[in-house]
Amino acid sequence: MGKTFDINVHHVTRVEGHGNIVVNVRDGVLEKAQLNVIEAPRYFEAFLRGRSFHEAAIITSRICGICSLGHQMTSLKATEAALGLEVSEQTLALRRLLVDGATFQSNVLHTLFLAAPDFIGVGSVFPLVKSHPEVVKAALRLKRLANDIGDVVSGRAVHPITCVPGGFTQIPDAAALKSLRKRLEEEALPDLKLALEVVLSVAGNIPDFHRETEYISLKSDKEWALYDGVIFSSDAGATPVEQYLGVTNEHIKPHSTAKHTRNKRSSYMVGALSRWNNNFKQINQTGQAIAKQLGFAGPSDNPHHITVAQLIETGHCVQDAMEIIDALLTKGLKDEAPNQNPTRYGRGVGATEVPRGVLFHEYTYDRRGTIVAANCIIPTNQNFSNIDDDMKKYVPEILDLTKEQIAHRLEMLVRAYDPCISCSVHLLDVTFVE
Amino acid sequence: MSEKTKPKVAFFDFTSCEGCQLNKLNLENHLLDVLALVDIVEFREAMDGKADHYDIAFIEGSISSPTCVERINDIRRRSDILVALGACAVRGGVNAMKNLMPIDEVREAVYGKDKYLFPTLPAQPVSAVVKVDYEVDGCPMTIQEYLHVLTSLLMGKKPVKPNHSVCVECKRSENECVFNRGMVCMGPVTRGGCEAQCPGVGQYCIGCRGFVDQPEKNAALEIFRQHGLSLEEARKRMTMFNAFRWADR
Numbered sequence: 001m002g003k004t005f006d007i008n009v010h011h012v013t014r015v016e017g018h019g020n021i022v023v024n025v026r027d028g029v030l031e032k033a034q035l036n037v038i039e040a041p042r043y044f045e046a047f048l049r050g051r052s053f054h055e056a057a058i059i060t061s062r063i064c065g066i067c068s069l070g071h072q073m074t075s076l077k078a079t080e081a082a083l084g085l086e087v088s089e090q091t092l093a094l095r096r097l098l099v100d101g102a103t104f105q106s107n108v109l110h111t112l113f114l115a116a117p118d119f120i121g122v123g124s125v126f127p128l129v130k131s132h133p134e135v136v137k138a139a140l141r142l143k144r145l146a147n148d149i150g151d152v153v154s155g156r157a158v159h160p161i162t163c164v165p166g167g168f169t170q171i172p173d174a175a176a177l178k179s180l181r182k183r184l185e186e187e188a189l190p191d192l193k194l195a196l197e198v199v200l201s202v203a204g205n206i207p208d209f210h211r212e213t214e215y216i217s218l219k220s221d222k223e224w225a226l227y228d229g230v231i232f233s234s235d236a237g238a239t240p241v242e243q244y245l246g247v248t249n250e251h252i253k254p255h256s257t258a259k260h261t262r263n264k265r266s267s268y269m270v271g272a273l274s275r276w277n278n279n280f281k282q283i284n285q286t287g288q289a290i291a292k293q294l295g296f297a298g299p300s301d302n303p304h305h306i307t308v309a310q311l312i313e314t315g316h317c318v319q320d321a322m323e324i325i326d327a328l329l330t331k332g333l334k335d336e337a338p339n340q341n342p343t344r345y346g347r348g349v350g351a352t353e354v355p356r357g358v359l360f361h362e363y364t365y366d367r368r369g370t371i372v373a374a375n376c377i378i379p380t381n382q383n384f385s386n387i388d389d390d391m392k393k394y395v396p397e398i399l400d401l402t403k404e405q406i407a408h409r410l411e412m413l414v415r416a417y418d419p420c421i422s423c424s425v426h427l428l429d430v431t432f433v434e
Numbered sequence: 435m436s437e438k439t440k441p442k443v444a445f446f447d448f449t450s451c452e453g454c455q456l457n458k459l460n461l462e463n464h465l466l467d468v469l470a471l472v473d474i475v476e477f478r479e480a481m482d483g484k485a486d487h488y489d490i491a492f493i494e495g496s497i498s499s500p501t502c503v504e505r506i507n508d509i510r511r512r513s514d515i516l517v518a519l520g521a522c523a524v525r526g527g528v529n530a531m532k533n534l535m536p537i538d539e540v541r542e543a544v545y546g547k548d549k550y551l552f553p554t555l556p557a558q559p560v561s562a563v564v565k566v567d568y569e570v571d572g573c574p575m576t577i578q579e580y581l582h583v584l585t586s587l588l589m590g591k592k593p594v595k596p597n598h599s600v601c602v603e604c605k606r607s608e609n610e611c612v613f614n615r616g617m618v619c620m621g622p623v624t625r626g627g628c629e630a631q632c633p634g635v636g637q638y639c640i641g642c643r644g645f646v647d648q649p650e651k652n653a654a655l656e657i658f659r660q661h662g663l664s665l666e667e668a669r670k671r672m673t674m675f676n677a678f679r680w681a682d683r
Contacts, residue, residue, distance in 0.1 A: 047535065051670065058640055059674065062527070064453075065452045066453075155632070158453045161632050
């Protein structure tokens with residue numbers, strides 16, 4: 001007779017919410033494996049109704065403090081699409097710079113503070129402060145640099161201030177951008193090297209679990225798609241952003257206050273690995289160099305490789321940020337006011353790649369520029385079904401391990417999907433129900 | 435200070451975006467100094483093995499579900515001092531905008547026919563459920579104000595909560611008044627202490643720190659009307675972060 005046990009891991013992640021892992025095995029057969037999401041619902045889509053187009057991005061940035069920039073960018077794009085507001089080249093460049101900063105900050109912290117402890121075999125980042133102080137310092141320096149990009153360009157890193165429909169309330173000054181440029185080159189590039197060494201040294205400890213799934217991300221002809229692109233599925237190809245509902249197919253599961261999604265299969269994956277699998281040919285030289293050292297040449301079906309893809313993308317973003325600043329400084333910064341004169345009123349969809357995957361906002365405005373309907377689909381929600389499906393395949397493969405080891409492996413799996421920074425100090429409470 | 439005499443400090447989060455926690459992590463130098471003076475016994479519900487007692491409990495987020503009510507009562511029972519961090523905990527924050535709408539409509543807008551699957555309550559500040567000793571306001575709270583409250587408490591002093599409007603801070607910083615740029619700003623009635631962060635970078639004050647103690651609400655509404663907002667628009671503007679207490683002000 002096979003094993004019988006239940007696993008309950010409380011508060012695995014605070015990935016935009018609180019979650020528990022629940023696994024039941026009876027006589028060696030997996031009966032249930034799921035991630036329960038127990039976050040109290042907040043009802044943003046309801047109270048956005050009746051709000052002005054000036055307020056949409058201010059309100060939606062409060063969905064998540066960690067991804068406030070990503071929510072603002074996506075919200076602004078949806079509003080601008082709905083109201084027919086064109087934005088300038090300079091606005092686009094500054095937004096792309098902000099997105100680069102937010103992406104590399106999130107990626108580097110997940111790679112070094114969250115995933116690295118797992119692979120090094122310690123329980124949290126705390127032991128690393130003593131054993132690998134230079135790595136922790138490098139991660140903090142990269143984080144500070146990304147925050148400073150946020151402060152300089154958007155007024156504040158958490159809940160940015162200057163980003164408004166049609167542009168910016170204030171344009172950063174050239175000297176501040178120059179100083180950021182210098183630090184990207186002199187601090188970020190060497191720190192990145194250090195991060196790469198750490199990941200290389202533990203690469204052998206990355207669990208060998210594979211499950212091919214549908215990978216969904218944005219895709220662009222021009223570049224590694226972060227700020228803009230069309231929806232791309234590894235199963236089904238391209239879909240215009242306006243038709244996102246046909247891809248996400250949100251549905252409600254009683255075990256989760258966060259909605260689930262599915263497209264061609266029972267689940268799909270979003271995030272850095274989806275971006276890599278769909279767009280790896282478009283990574284820039286800095287990203288390429290990291291990928292090469294990691295022996296990462298093409299698509300991967302191991303979810304733990306999300307971390308690896310994040311590190312590669314971090315290199316890409318650092319180089320991209322430098323190039324954006326160079327171009328802005330060469331052209332000279334213009335003190336331009338945001339374009340806030342709507343040319344139409346209607347429905348608009350915005351999609352942006354935020355660190356954890358593709359984020360959608362949709363608003364419908366009436367003729368006064370007031371929201372009558374709103375919808376937001378968050379990357380983490382899109383990954384929940386995929387995590388459930390991963391666990392269903394993974395648990396039977398590792399039944400020989402002890403219950404504690406299985407629980408730990410599942411935590412690693414969930415963490416691979418990139419719980420947010422607050423989780424780096426989030427010790428896991430694992431309880432077994434006999 | 436030895437480990438034994440260090441005050442036991444804990445952090446908890448309720449319904450919120452966790453941006454205040456993040457802002458705390460964004461403070462590099464001072465934070466390490468201050469952290470050396472305290473003993474963190476719970477960082478959110480991260481570390482299990484509940485401590486029996488906290489000298490200071492910091493609470494982020496609003497109370498918006500039956501589970502939240504149970505948890506906050508339990509934390510209060512075990513805390514000497516309880517401090518609310520950020521607009522959600524202090525005033526219900528953006529979460530309380532849903533209170534202005536019929537609750538059934540709110541639930542249906544998000545969950546459709548499954549609206550009764552997940553229990554919800556009107557979003558409330560922590561002080562609507564248990565006694566709150568001190569408050570750090572703002573969305574997100576500022577690091578400076580958080581440090582002021584923490585260091586005051588560590589020194590056994592009473593932290594000072596500013597009671598002047600954001601306009602005072604704009605004047606002090608010689609910011610251009612954003613009304614002159616055609617914006618409608620909540621600065622005249624909003625509690626200062628943020629160094630007029632938003633007008634300082636050309637954006638109107640969104641009122642995230644709540645009103646001063648005795649806001650001249652009617653005078654403010656008249657100014658907003660003169661600058662082109664209808665009464666309804668002005669009310670919406672003023673309730674973005676202040677919906678919870680709007681009715682009884």
